[in-house]
Amino acid sequence: MKIESITHLGLGRADDGTLVPRVLPGEEVELTDDGVRVLSPSSDRIAPVCRHFKACGGCAMQHASEPFVAQWKTGIVERALAAQGIDAQVEGVDTSPANSRRRAKLSGRRTKKSALVGFHARASDTIVEIPDCQLLTPAILKTVPALVELTRMAASRKGEIGLTVTDSIDGADVHISTSVELTEQLRVDLAAWANEYDIARLVWGDEPVVTLRPPRQKFGDARIVPPAGAFLQATKEGETALQSAVQAIIGDAARVVDLFAGSGTFTFPAAKTANVHAVEGDKVMMAALDRAWRDTQGLHTITTEARDLFRRPLLPDELNEFDAAIIDPPRAGAEAQIAEIAASALKIVAMVSCNPVTFARDAKTLIDAGFEISALRTVDQFRWSPHTEVVAAFVRSKM
Structure with missing residues (x-):
């Protein structure tokens, strides 16, 4: 065939x-x-760069050249826009290097003698060990033996354990997803494990178990401790590319609203030159962002608001207080909030998206309200995978 x-x-x-x-x-x-x-x-x-490629389901495109993958990913974005009647071309692709993924969602399972930790095989429950993974940072790969020991100690024989490990400034930040009960003895054992392997923080479900050092991330000039499992851009290189693009879009705006602000990926760089109002549904994220702002010198004012932007988007009279908006919604997009932006007097919007389909849908709403796409780039943080991110400038010259 x-x-x-x-x-x-x-x-x-x-x-x-x-x-x-x-x-x-x-x-x-x-x-x-x-x-x-x-x-x-x-x-x-081309020859795959990783020896696990054939068995592991973590990558899909290691057999293709970089120019082919770049063209394929820009094509995904352009076709999604074309489906909405939008004629726009991607200006370029910022691809993160190998061994740069700073967060991994691994799976663990006990065996008769020890445990397995790795990614699932494609369309399978089989766990594939990945000691030579070409995606993850060296720091995360170094934690895998510790995660094997953790799985052997804390997982049941009947099911998997979810292990999200994040590479922070201060060491590994580990979040465990499991149905296993956290007993007092297990709590003691986990504390000993964290000390033995020098784990910065260990969280079991929603419950913090050990914090040897608060696991900080750097956003702009700020150091912030995000809540366990909080959203984080997949690579530092991808995050930097997105931040640079967003800063270029908002330019010298003096008052900026950051919608779906998370822990402040775009808030803190913007606050070097503008007063920023950060809005996010998670109260804990907003509290962490506020603490980091108060601990950082040289920034303009940052205000925070915990608000569900799906159910209660900012309205036009609220949006009209700002010179520019940054919006970085989850995969579902921001249909309700975009409708309110379209009805507002805002003239500059920097939109970041991890889903070209919902991005195109929301872009259509803005274009119908008089906005034009003046810049459009793809950021490929999920190297060798089908995932792609988009950052775009929407500018409205007249209402």
């Missing part, structure tokens, strides 16, 4: 409609009992 195209999920679509993983357009392939045999490889096919 011949591969005609690649879907937005990274699967090859054959001429008979069959979806095939890890192939490229133009290739002749045949399906075998062991997987896929490529009969005529594309000139864009």
Whole structure:
């Protein structure tokens, strides 16, 4: 069979409609009992850089050249916009380097003799160990043996344990998702484990167990301790690219509202030159952001508001107090809040999105209200995966 195209999920679509993983357009392939045999490889096919690629489900596109992946990801964004009747071209792609992913959501399972920790195989519950993973930072890879010991100690024999580990300035920040009960003896054992492996913070579900050092992240000039499991841009390089793009969009705006502000990824850089009002649904995030602002010298005023922007978006009279807006919603987009921005007098919006489809939907609302896209870039923090992020400038010259 011949591969005609690649879907937005990274699967090859054959001429008979069959979806095939890890192939490229133009290739002749045949399906075998062991997987896929490529009969005529594309000139864009390369050798995967990671020895785990064939078994692990963490990456989808290591078999493709970087120019091909960049073009494929920009195409995903441009097609999503075209589906909304928007003719716009991506100006460029900022791709994070290998071994730069600073947060990993790993899975752990006990075995008869020890434990397994790693990523799932593609479309499978099988856990694949990843000692030579080319995605994760060296600091996270160094914690894997500790996570194996943690899994052996704390997981049940019947199910998996979720292990989210974040690379912070002060060491590993570990968050455990499990149905296992946190007993007093287990609490003691976990404290000993954290001390043995020098883990900065360990949180079990919603309950902090050990904090040897508050796990700080740097946003602009500020040092902040995000709540356990709080949203964080996947790589520092990707975060820097997004911050630079957002700063260029808001320019010399004196009053900025940061919607879906999280822990302040864009708030703190903006506060070097503007007064910023940060809005986010999570009270704990807003409290952490406020503490970090008070501890940081040289910033303009930052105010915070804990508010569910899906159910209670800022209204036009509130938005009209600002010169520019930054908005970075979750994958569902920000349909309600974008509608209020469209009805406001705002003229500059910097929008960041991790979902090209909802981004295009929200962009259509702004364009219909008189905005134009004056800049559009793709930021590829999720290297070798189907995920892509977008940052765009929306400017309205007249109402």
